[in-house]
Amino acid sequence: MDQRDLGDDIEEILVTETQIKHRLTELAADIDRDYEGKDLLVVGVLKGAVMVMADLARALHSHVRMDWMAVSSYGSGTKSSGVVRILKDLDTDLKDQHVLIVEDIIDSGLTLSWLLSNLKSRGAASVEICTMLRKPEALKVDIDVRYVGFDVPNKFVVGYGLDYAEKYRNVPFVATLAPHVYS
Ligand code: IMP
Ligand code: MG
Numbered sequence: 001m002d003q004r005d006l007g008d009d010i011e012e013i014l015v016t017e018t019q020i021k022h023r024l025t026e027l028a029a030d031i032d033r034d035y036e037g038k039d040l041l042v043v044g045v046l047k048g049a050v051m052v053m054a055d056l057a058r059a060l061h062s063h064v065r066m067d068w069m070a071v072s073s074y075g076s077g078t079k080s081s082g083v084v085r086i087l088k089d090l091d092t093d094l095k096d097q098h099v100l101i102v103e104d105i106i107d108s109g110l111t112l113s114w115l116l117s118n119l120k121s122r123g124a125a126s127v128e129i130c131t132m133l134r135k136p137e138a139l140k141v142d143i144d145v146r147y148v149g150f151d152v153p154n155k156f157v158v159g160y161g162l163d164y165a166e167k168y169r170n171v172p173f174v175a176t177l178a179p180h181v182y183s
Contacts, residue, residue: 014175101127
């Protein structure tokens, strides 16, 4: 999709396709360097992290293994419930593994903070986080995020994996929606 396909649904583009691509190359270089000589398992959080995983993994120069988890903390609305449920668990045993959780966005941080302690409790050698977007003003818990693509304002955003009621995930940039979309 591009901007023309979206008519007047888009209010403002916050991160462009070019900015995302450029930033992912930088993050991939950091990750290649930080995990040199180690086996890395990247864990994508479905469904939002599909785009970041696909692009980040291809920007890496190292071999990595990929696994996926699906958790739910949001319904089809725009507010965090704080309640996390595993919808799909990993296929991989994490014992002694170096794990990098790949996320689309950290909003309240409640989902990730829960996920972090869940994965750590499985005996991983290390668990770090890489997120494409972060809303610093929305953070409710203190979590250490090693790799951040972009900080964005405390607004509901869509695109690049992020949805509103399952729409807009395949928009290649990150944007806010016009008010009429919500009504
Ligand atoms: P958190 O638990 O509040 O950090 O949010 C967790 C999940 O909510 C994210 O991984 C997203 O899937 C979803 N989410 C949070 N903010 C947004 C947004 O602005 N747009 C779309 N989804 C969001
Ligand atoms: Mg998510």
